[in-house]
Amino acid sequence: MQPTPFLTAWDPRQTLKGSRDPLGSMGLWTHQGRRIIGNLTTVSTQVRDFTATMLGYHLAERVRDLAGPGQDVAVFLKWEQLAAYVRAHVLDEGGFRGVERTRSRLAAKGPRVTLSARSEHQILGDQKVYGLMGTYTMPGRSSGLLEGEPLRLTPAARELVEAEYLPRLAPVAGKRLDGLARRLAAGEVKVDLDGRDAPLAEAIGKVLTRKRIPAAERRFYQRHLLYNQDHDTTGGLQGVLAAHMLARGHTDWEPAGLRQAATVVAKQGPTGVALAEELERAAVLESVLAPVGVLFG
DNA sequence: TTGGGACCAATATCGTATCG
């Protein structure tokens, strides 16, 4: 007769590979989250990163038209590097991906920077994957800013870029940014942020600063990122939640906060009731996953 | 290729002991 052990060894067939998310909770909560928010990810958190992403794809497209295909990625990466140096050096802002390498290069070598797709000039270990392309392309697509193959701006995004950004950059970057696009098409681009290129850096800074987001831009980003009006996949739930957040300044996503939001939106018609149900489900899920994660994760 | 978790470092907050 075999004794039945109370505790057993790990069954290797049941064990998740690696140390990440050993309980496999990701699949559960991302599924629940997607029912409420259809477009954004936990990494796509900065409005200005969407600005930089749209300008990057615009520049890649200009280079494609002016100099032919095949350079999209390299042009995008060089633009992202330039934007990073401007944000760090001209704006003295942080909070963007690659901020550490950007700052340390500036500290070590000063405001004359080199842009290229080579790894020594990249601002992340793998800039294509960990930078804007890797982390903002997908949410950009689900928010109705990017589409197609090769990826291009949607008409709505193009309209914003042409109305808000190109006019402000034209004096220093050329009509439709063609001057900048031609420069970025070179393999290696030298930029002197404080010298010859100071006006360019200043102008890019004014477009990318977080301190000032003009009303027209604000409307655009609210419509596409917050409400995702043109590509809603949540049956209107995201819109009700967004409106609730704006009206009440709601930012508490602990289970208690979720339930509190649920009781408010439940009074706002059938969509509100549906949203309340999903928020309750999220609260239940969270109140199970969080302690289990603490105990066993 | 995607997207969020792990890991690490920096920063903020908390708790307690000590001082005036």
Add this chain to the structure above:
DNA sequence: CGATACGATATTGGTCCCAA
């Protein structure tokens, strides 16, 4: 008894990893 200093602990920010 309140203010302050300081170590411990928690949170946040940033980058990289890896399952799906």
